[in-house]
Amino acid sequence: MGNPRRRASARRAERADRSRLGASGATPAYVKRQVPFYEFLGEEGLVKLEDQAEWLIQEIGLEFREDPQALQAWKTAGADVNGTRVRAPKGMVRELCKTAPAQFTQLSRNPERTVHIGGSNQVFAPVYGPPFVRDLEHGRRYGSINDFEKLVKLTYMLPGLHHNGLVTCEPCDVPVSKRHLDMLYNHMRFSDKPHLGAITEKSRAEDSVAMARVLHGTETLENNCVVMGNVNTNSPLLVDKVVTEAIQVYCGAGQGIVVVPFILSGAMGPVSTAASIAQALAEAMMCCAYSQLVRPGAPFVLGNFLSSMSLKSGAPTFGMPEPVMSNYIVGQLARRLNLPLRCGGALTASKTADAQAAYESADSMHSTVLAGANFILHSAGWLEGGLCTGFEKLVMDADRLAAYQVMLSGLPTDENALARDAYSEVEPAGHFLGCSHTMQNYQTAFYESALSDSENVESWEERGAKDMQQRAYDRWTQMLKDYEAPPIDPAVDEALKDFVARRKSELPDAWY
């Protein structure tokens, strides 16, 4: 770059430092998308899928099990309830979904981190649920509360992530019965980004809302969404009490709920992407309708999680063309329902953060963002089909998430972008390296990756010929050294600790 390289070195050092530190007030709290959605499937196909969802609801019906309260609500609403099977006439469920907001706000304890979910907004959250973790130093192992705390801190610091999610890994060294309390405290104390609450048991969901009340205050909680639950249906076509109780607790308190049919096509749905999409739509619409029976206007996120299958083994596959197509199509279907969408993520079946992980994650995530998904869980750190959280993978994915945000902000074509003046300074066959327009713009012209190496091979070898995974290890270990906790009101912190201590003393140690 010659001149500009030298003259701007101070500013560059400052910028690099910010990039290294990760979280900064200047980072947008979420993506305000400026580019069109990609409309993959034509009208005829979309109508077929919607008709199929209605047919499933009307003719086959869904099982609502273990929860008489839910069955009673459906009866009262006028559905056809036969034992635990719930069927609804065509159009009834779609009509019930209409009271769910097209977009809503989830407050964070730091107002600068508050997110808007729905419309053209996109919120990125890390992987959810893996019992295992992997990093380059210690290999693969069960997740611990120590790993969990590190993952919360990294998520807080990574500018590509807007939301903390919840189970970034399972802290397997804490009893299952008490785990949710430690997880919630970690998210509330070590991050000021928004997070999810627990759903595995009704009392844990209630604890989540209670802790959110401590953090945000009763008045704020009663008038705003400050926490959401994320829960899976039992596909095919079964909704158990874990789902209905989570809806009751979260929506009952005016909080948000994300309901996600997880369908491995060929197992929990027909071995057909179209049929699986329609089934997922039917399941999610029924759960949305139920959330609106619990509390009209409750924030609901339509979830979708489809996987294809290996012909060789029947194992789930990720980042393959069928789920990529389903991301695009589900985006269209959610817009037609006017509901916020969760789908996709940076998904892979790979065991390590190798090229397979990156190819699959990139195609999965590229389609997720172009599809317009509004709340994107698993957007960083996912390995092994969701069984393992990768520390290196987390920071690698997050770096690409920041790149997608540049793409989603669209291409400037204003006067400065067209740079006509530069052509009076630079003749044909010349070069633009030192011209005024370059000097004024090069620092902000392009996304600067924190992990991609663009040096020539000699420089790269001199620095140890590290691949991206090794550079990612260097980055996350350095980030943890640089970590500073966001400020919190000491009285609130005390109250949260007291809540956790009290509930822990009340609960038995259960390990399953």
Next chain:
Amino acid sequence: MGNPRRRASARRAERADRSRLGASGATPAYVKRQVPFYEFLGEEGLVKLEDQAEWLIQEIGLEFREDPQALQAWKTAGADVNGTRVRAPKGMVRELCKTAPAQFTQLSRNPERTVHIGGSNQVFAPVYGPPFVRDLEHGRRYGSINDFEKLVKLTYMLPGLHHNGLVTCEPCDVPVSKRHLDMLYNHMRFSDKPHLGAITEKSRAEDSVAMARVLHGTETLENNCVVMGNVNTNSPLLVDKVVTEAIQVYCGAGQGIVVVPFILSGAMGPVSTAASIAQALAEAMMCCAYSQLVRPGAPFVLGNFLSSMSLKSGAPTFGMPEPVMSNYIVGQLARRLNLPLRCGGALTASKTADAQAAYESADSMHSTVLAGANFILHSAGWLEGGLCTGFEKLVMDADRLAAYQVMLSGLPTDENALARDAYSEVEPAGHFLGCSHTMQNYQTAFYESALSDSENVESWEERGAKDMQQRAYDRWTQMLKDYEAPPIDPAVDEALKDFVARRKSELPDAWY
């Protein structure tokens, strides 16, 4: 999978065998895209970019150097020629471009491999130009004719690739003056997919057309496109005789030409993606117009190759959001010109086939295919910003190319895809693993990757815990063992050998 897994083992073994062998008559010769284009930029932005291109052509002009014949043609056509600077009034160049075909056919010596370039067709070709090669066994080194032959054979065998390109690596152990002869013979003999001709000197372009005449016969060549040249402008705004002579030779003989402005924004164009896109459009349109002055109706492919820049070093970066956006936008601009497009590829600055290579290649290629690029050079094997061809990267990218082809074929929503019968067989809360619809469809329901590992971690470890790069090494070395040359008429083969021998005896050994 239970039952289906056992019952279909014979058919699966057969299919796996086909997949291992790679090339088969059943593989489509090119992509007949069934899904919409992604329209990234709005009308106002597109018009601004087109206006800017017209402004560059009218006010700044392009330099046409070293070729009085080209300047004379512009004068005759009514352009404003001042020394070597050519300017054209608004609309003139766009009008001249109109005689170029919106799509055309490049015949291959095997009619099953003939490709259609333009419209909604997409043709994938490997990396072009690297002086170096890299593989896991021998590391990084200058490319040799031995490496070149292997890359030709692999390209022939890989179902994801439709076209051989030309300089899959530079055969650096052959004199520069004779290299094109060996490269062309290798493509013609060891593959029956279509390929490109040389452009580095006029005589080499002429040799390429002459060898194509030997392979296809004079009558076929005179009435069809059987070979194309691919040539870069000297951005900014300079067209030298390498370009104009390549156009004269290829288009003069009724053959195709791809002209590509290669712009590293901030060096060969302003440090702005919008300005670089407009400049590339101006350069490519001028070259298209010139091709139509040489021979109205000559097949022309509008090329585009934009790179962003590292803030840290000024080095080119790939797979970043700015060139990803440019892929989408250039697709729109080419459609408005009604011209076939070359852009994008599986591009990366990474030195090895690691996660960086895969993330960058996937985002670059995902946007390339959704953008509707018609002829995609560098769609497999590219490393190090184009300085190095990776053997493992070649087969890894090609595996993803085959996946994109499934996506581009769209989602079936016919009766079988909707699978209503399956719901009479499988109750809610049941599973679809053994049902009739699954049995009938699972073998063709999903893309089966040849390189992605979807096994559980224990199985993967038992098999040596190989990452994708290592599996790719296993695959390409096995493919070369399985390689069988496509048949060729012995008389044609003799005539090609005679041509090469004669020209080699006429040419001096030159090494630069």
